Amino acid sequence: MKFWIIVTLIVLGEVLQNALCQQHKRTKEAGDNRIRPGNKRMKPRVPKGKDRESGFSGKSQSIMTRVLDKGRFLKLSGSYISNSGESLELRCKGSQIGWAYPVYLDTFKDSRLSIKQHDKYSQLLLSGTSAADTGEFSCWPLLCDGSECTKDVDKTTTTYIYFTDKEELFVPSTSYFEIIYLRPDRPSIIPCRVTSPAVKVALHMEVPPQEIPVDGDQISFDPKEGFIMHKPGPEHRGVFYCKASLRGTPQMSVKYQLLYVEVPSGPPSVTIEASSSRVMGGDNINVTCTVLGEPEVEVDFTWTYPGQDQRPVIIKEAWRLINRGMGHTTRISQSVITVEDAETIDFGNYVCTAKNLQGQTSVAARVDSY
Numbered sequence: 001m002k003f004w005i006i007v008t009l010i011v012l013g014e015v016l017q018n019a020l021c022q023q024h025k026r027t028k029e030a031g032d033n034r035i036r037p038g039n040k041r042m043k044p045r046v047p048k049g050k051d052r053e054s055g056f057s058g059k060s061q062s063i064m065t066r067v068l069d070k071g072r073f074l075k076l077s078g079s080y081i082s083n084s085g086e087s088l089e090l091r092c093k094g095s096q097i098g099w100a101y102p103v104y105l106d107t108f109k110d111s112r113l114s115i116k117q118h119d120k121y122s123q124l125l126l127s128g129t130s131a132a133d134t135g136e137f138s139c140w141p142l143l144c145d146g147s148e149c150t151k152d153v154d155k156t157t158t159t160y161i162y163f164t165d166k167e168e169l170f171v172p173s174t175s176y177f178e179i180i181y182l183r184p185d186r187p188s189i190i191p192c193r194v195t196s197p198a199v200k201v202a203l204h205m206e207v208p209p210q211e212i213p214v215d216g217d218q219i220s221f222d223p224k225e226g227f228i229m230h231k232p233g234p235e236h237r238g239v240f241y242c243k244a245s246l247r248g249t250p251q252m253s254v255k256y257q258l259l260y261v262e263v264p265s266g267p268p269s270v271t272i273e274a275s276s277s278r279v280m281g282g283d284n285i286n287v288t289c290t291v292l293g294e295p296e297v298e299v300d301f302t303w304t305y306p307g308q309d310q311r312p313v314i315i316k317e318a319w320r321l322i323n324r325g326m327g328h329t330t331r332i333s334q335s336v337i338t339v340e341d342a343e344t345i346d347f348g349n350y351v352c353t354a355k356n357l358q359g360q361t362s363v364a365a366r367v368d369s370y
């Protein structure tokens with residue numbers, strides 16, 4: 001019992017903190033933490049006047065509860081602190097429920113996770129929880145028309161669960177080293193998430209060794225995301241790590257290599273090259289279309305060519321990252337069209353069109369016969 005009083009106090013503390021720092025920017029998910037230890041039933045209850053922060057009405061009431069030992073239920077929304085090691089049982093009311101949970105659990109096809117739909121509720125069980133399971137859990141009723149189901153957005157309940165572990169102040173990362181791309185036009189996140197909102201976190205640069213001041217304006221910290229650089233610039237390149245403390249020895253996060261991306265966003269910049277501009281019948285022809293761009297921007301290639309619809313060709317696509325020094329990285333995307341055993345119909349213009357979300361660019365190369 002004493003344990004739950006402590007947890008309740010911690011969660012309430014977090015509610016206040018959320019209310020103070022996140023009210024303005026997260027109104028969308030500003031569900032409050034309603035804690036009702038000892039509730040024997042999952043009765044839908046209209047929040048009392050005391051549950052003030054959210055300004056929510058009964059419409060957005062949480063449908064998610066955590067099942068505690070001895071058949072006690074705790075209604076969840078907002079964020080919630082659990083101890084790692086315990087097992088987690090969540091229930092969401094409804095005869096058809098969809099779930100989302102930290103991708104980590106999917107990536108490793110975790111056998112600790114099971115989901116079962118019962119008549120009136122769906123049950124998510126996660127055994128042997130650990131700090132790595134920290135993240136967002138949500139559920140929603142499915143509105144089905146025959147076999148087509150859509151998500152009931154209004155009734156979706158999302159809870160961020162911290163699995164607190166004093167040995168793991170940071171949510172463990174699957175790699176020892178992470179690469180983060182900084183762009184002039186959007187915020188970047190150094191994802192050193194923590195396993196308790198009470199952890200104090202500082203941002204450090206490795207060379208020259210220094211602590212980076214966090215003013216909440218240029219750089220801010222969110223325990224659910226990490227450090228957010230609101231206006232990244234070339235001066236933020238380098239190797240960084242986060243340092244956490246909560247009584248006892250400080251802990252270090254993995255290292256983050258921050259690379260500055262200089263390529264401006266826009267339609268792809270494309271070059272094209274044929275293996276040779278004059279070939280003889282029976283030769284092979286390769287035409288290569290190359291795009292240099294931002295590391296995360298995908299490029300789609302399409303080709304038009306003289307023998308279109310009349311003869312088979314081989315088209316191969318690939319991309320890789322190239323390090324251009326000084327923390328600059330570029331993605332090189334290529335498409336190669338190969339025509340084997342060239343004939344008369346293969347001579348003419350090979351046109352490559354490269355497309356990204358910003359637009360498209362076409363370039364052509366001419367292949368003639370001797």
Ligand SMILES: *[C@@H]1O[C@H](CO)[C@@H](O)[C@H](O)[C@H]1NC(C)=O
Pocket residue numbers: 275284285286338
């Ligand atoms: C075309 O590309 C393939 C694969 O890269 C290569 O093996 C072949 O020699 C190339 N052919 C010509 C004519 O350049």
